[in-house]
Amino acid sequence: DTDATNVKANTVPDSNCGKSEEKNVMQKKIVLFDTRAQKEFLVSHLENAHWVGEETTDTQVVDLMKEYLKLEDNNQVEDTNDTPSVSSVSHGSDSYDPERSIHFVCYCALGYRSSQLARKIQVALNSENLMQKAFVHNLExxxxxxxxxxxxxxxxxxNSTKFCHPYNTVFGLTLNKDLKKYE
Structure with missing residues (x-):
């Protein structure tokens, strides 16, 4: 089943993205996954983002989650700057503990591919009984x-850049013209 329309991932509100006053302990618990094609990632990506291709298998996702959660247990999740803050996201769970939780934030060009990865991550976390240790988000x-x-x-x-790969001519219409770069 590849339908990603029913992903129950929290969306990181855009009003909380990248604001310096939002820097807090959560910054050390965020792992960014860029789900775009590698050629898109090479043009630009969020700092400290990890490229995870859309062809990533369910088994690879399970292994990836186990590795990041193992790093989290050893307090080795990298400190990040200018990443989305998730401090004000509603989680709807009494078990939510921001001090002990890792947040996986997925993004792509517009949201479809990242929602597919978010769904795979949730399935992987559920299958390994790890949902209490992590939350999954899709960057708004x-x-x-x-x-x-x-x-x-x-x-x-x-190096810092303003450019972004437009994915294709149709989706690229939502990207400001002066920001488009294919290579």
């Missing part, structure tokens, strides 16, 4: 909205 507006708002991104060389 994904990288196109992020770029259109002038938020920080880096290119493959680690």
């Amino acid at each position: 507006g994904s990288i196109f909205k992020w770029a259109n708002e002038g938020r920080p991104m880096i290119n493959n060389d680690g």
Whole structure:
């Protein structure tokens, strides 16, 4: 089943993305996953984002989650800057403990591919009984909205950039013209 329309991932509100006053302990617990094609990722991505191709299998997702949760248990999740804050996301669960939870934030160009990965992550966490240790989010507006708002991104060389791969001519219509770059 590849339908990602019913993903129950929290969406990180755009009003909380990248604001310096939102920096808190949560920053150390956020793992960003870029689900776009590698050619898109090479043009630009959010700092500290990990590229996870859309062809990633369910088994690979399970292994990935176990690895990140093992790092979290050892307090080795990397400190991130200018990442989305999840401090005001409603979780609807009494078991929510931001001090002990890791947050996986997925993004792509507009949100479809990232919602597919978010769904795979949730299935993996459920199948391994790890839901109490992690939360899954889909970045509202994904990288196109992020770029259109002038938020920080880096290119493959680690340098700051304003450019974003437009994915295709149709989806690229939602990206400001001066931000489009294919290579």
